[in-house]
Amino acid sequence: MRIAALLTLLALPALAQPPADIVILGEVHDNPDAHLGQAEALAALQPTAVVFEMLTAGEAARADADRTLIEDAWEASGWRDFPLYAPIFDALGDARIIGAAAPRDAVRAVYGDGPAALFGEDAARYGLDKPLDAAQQTQREAQQFDAHCQAMPLETMGGMVAVQRYRDAVFARAALEALEAYGPPVAVIAGNGHARTDWGIPAMIARAAPEVTTHAIGFVEARADTPFDDIRVVPPAERDDPCASLTNN
Structure with a gap:
């Protein structure tokens, strides 16, 4: 009953014709729907490959070689x-399993060295060699501050934004490499923050490979002003207050 109702809500057969070379499927990580x-x-x-935010290249290769x-x-x-x-x-x-999770030590190093140094020689292609404009930097720091329950100093959010840019670029690069290797369509499984079209994976791909088409679907619990190409509203998950452990002494 739950799955049938959800299929009716989402009208997913519309995806039978690939809407783009790369389709980014956003998510609320703890929401089963x-x-x-x-x-x-x-x-x-029916993508040729699926890129996962959650798996490293090595973990994905192991799973791809032996689905058990x-x-x-x-x-x-x-x-x-x-x-x-x-x-x-x-x-x-038959889709190939591709891992795009950055190594933890690389993510930690972004705080001190910046995203361009960790990303490598293609950093400029993804715009990592230049700072964000002031308005976007401020907006993104404020969003990170709220996402972390305002429990960390606002001045530390610049590092969080740098990490987000680095990870978005890593995911975009993995998707483009999968597209070159296996052909379209390629799918990406990632959080909604990475799927947004203004500065997430789609924006990174548009900058690095403007000839490649993307389509971003946000699976969200409520409609908001976050930019996606398509929005699918799902029932909210039952969860404890995510801020309780950060804000309670």
């Missing part, structure tokens, strides 16, 4: 409960 929606989108899209090891690779990643994501893997078909 968002993952059901992503799974049905993949089943309709998918859950083991997932557990090794340290990501959230596998059952939430199991429908996505069940919907992969």
Whole structure:
């Protein structure tokens, strides 16, 4: 009943004709209905490859080589409960599994060295060699501040923004490499913050490879002004107050 109702809500058969070379499927990480929606989108899209925010290249290669090891690779990643994501893997078909999670030591180093130094020689292609304009920097720092429950000093959010830019560029590069290797369409599974069209993965791809088309779908719990090409509203997940552990003494 729950899946049937969700399919009616999402009208996912519209994805049977690939809307773009690369389709980014955003998510609320702990929302099972968002993952059901992503799974049905993949089943309709039938991508050649699926890029995962959650898996490193090594973890994904292990899962891709032997599908019986998918859950083991997932557990090794340290990501959230596998059952939430199991429908996505069940919907992969013959799609290759690609990992785009940056190594933890690289992510930590971004705070001190900046995203361009860690990204490598293609940093300029993705715009990492230049600072953001002041208005966007301020907006993104404020959003990070709110996302972290205003429990960390606002002046530390610049590092969070740098990490976000670095990760978006890494995900975009992995998607472009998958597109070159396997052809369209390629799908990307990532959080909604990475899927937004103004400065997330789609924007990075548009800058690095303007000839490549993208389509970003945000699976969200409520409509907001976050820019996506398409928005699918899913029922809110039941969860404890995510800020309680950060704001309570």
